[in-house]
Amino acid sequence: xxxxxxxxxxxxxxxxxxxxxxxxxxxxxxxxxxxxxxxxxxxxxxxxxxxxxxxxxxxxxxxxxxxxxxxxxxxxxxxxxxxxxxxxxxxxxxxxxxxxxxxxxxxxxxxxxxxxxxxxxxxxxxxxxxxxxxxxxxxxxxxxxxxxxxxxxxxxxxxxxxxxxxxxxxxxxxxxxxxxxxxxxxxxxxxxxxxxxxxxxxxxxxxxxxxxxxxxxxxxxxxxxxxxxxxxxxxxxxxxxxxxxxxxxxxxxxxxxxxxxxxxxxxxxxxxxxxxxxxxxxxxxxxxxxxxxxxxxxxxxxxxxxxxxxxxxxxxxxxxxxxxxxxxxxxxxxxxxxxxxxxxxxxxxxxxxxxxxxxxxxx
Numbered sequence: 001x002x003x004x005x006x007x008x009x010x011x012x013x014x015x016x017x018x019x020x021x022x023x024x025x026x027x028x029x030x031x032x033x034x035x036x037x038x039x040x041x042x043x044x045x046x047x048x049x050x051x052x053x054x055x056x057x058x059x060x061x062x063x064x065x066x067x068x069x070x071x072x073x074x075x076x077x078x079x080x081x082x083x084x085x086x087x088x089x090x091x092x093x094x095x096x097x098x099x100x101x102x103x104x105x106x107x108x109x110x111x112x113x114x115x116x117x118x119x120x121x122x123x124x125x126x127x128x129x130x131x132x133x134x135x136x137x138x139x140x141x142x143x144x145x146x147x148x149x150x151x152x153x154x155x156x157x158x159x160x161x162x163x164x165x166x167x168x169x170x171x172x173x174x175x176x177x178x179x180x181x182x183x184x185x186x187x188x189x190x191x192x193x194x195x196x197x198x199x200x201x202x203x204x205x206x207x208x209x210x211x212x213x214x215x216x217x218x219x220x221x222x223x224x225x226x227x228x229x230x231x232x233x234x235x236x237x238x239x240x241x242x243x244x245x246x247x248x249x250x251x252x253x254x255x256x257x258x259x260x261x262x263x264x265x266x267x268x269x270x271x272x273x274x275x276x277x278x279x280x281x282x283x284x285x286x287x288x289x290x291x292x293x294x295x296x297x298x299x300x301x302x303x304x305x306x307x308x309x310x311x312x313x314x315x316x317x318x319x320x321x322x323x324x325x326x327x328x329x330x331x332x333x334x335x336x337x338x339x340x341x342x343x344x345x346x347x348x349x350x351x352x353x354x355x356x357x358x359x360x361x362x363x
């Protein structure tokens with residue numbers, strides 16, 4: 001057998017592994033897995049980031065501020081596991097995209113990490129002293145870090161849709177300020193409005209009495225803010241990133257994603273007006289899931305789109321993925337691990353269901 005035939009056999013063995021899936025198919029599967037992980041994080045950490053943003057507007061007394069804080073007390077750190085898992089999966093499945101993203105967004109990611117650390121410290125340190133000034137400082141840190149992290153996540157999504165300046169080596173050639181385009185800023189503001197709405201609806205579920213009555217009008221204000229930022233961001237997206245609609249034009253079935261988003265946006269308002277808080281939260285979660293799905297539809301097959309020469313300088317699920325064997329092993333780990341994570345998450349949320357109450361172990 002010639003050396004050329006051996007090389008062809010080796011390539012074939014690498015392109016189709018023991019799962020029977022080709023290398024390209026495995027890349028598409030992992031694109032979907034990353035989407036699921038991102039949906040989980042956006043829904044779960046989205047509401048506790050939103051709670052942090054709503055605290056100054058709904059809580060008047062120290063007891064009420066503690067109630068707001070303890071509405072997420074048992075679950076906030078577990079929610080962030082989804083983000084860590086997303087990062088690990090991105091590194092394993094698409095290492096080149098991981099390297100490009102972390103080098104291009106290094107300053108922004110450092111600010112995100114700084115915000116997440118400050119937020120965790122504010123939650124843990126707030127109740128260590130009973131002085132008003134001490135607690136006020138950490139309340140402000142809790143609010144500010146929640147806004148900062150959410151805004152930067154939105155900016156990252158905006159840049160993912162718009163594309164960034166990548167050269168032929170897939171290295172970012174721009175600067176930090178280049179990431180703050182009008183569209184990216186609009187996406188960041190929409191993320192803040194979206195998570196604030198999601199968090200306020202969650203507070204409707206967890207609070208009662210006068211505190212819940214003060215949350216009620218804040219849901220309406222958050223909804224209006226979201227609608228305004230949503231319309232502005234959508235308009236800029238259609239103007240600045242017309243490629244967003246390419247996949248939907250080619251595959252009309254994908255129009256079900258924005259249709260689902262539209263139904264969820266309207267449904268949140270209807271459910272809230274009917275005082276059906278569980279339904280409102282479920283529809284808010286569906287709204288966030290639809291946004292992430294719409295991001296995936298707009299991006300595919302890109303992981304990092306180049307704004308310079310998209311055809312050759314972009315990173316896709318096909319040219320940035322790991323080997324077939326790596327993708328298969330990771331898929332096996334995900335098939336075992338994800339049901340366990342979902343089961344654990346379900347048990348935790350079921351255990352701490354109902355209205356929040358303060359006790360000796362509360363923050």
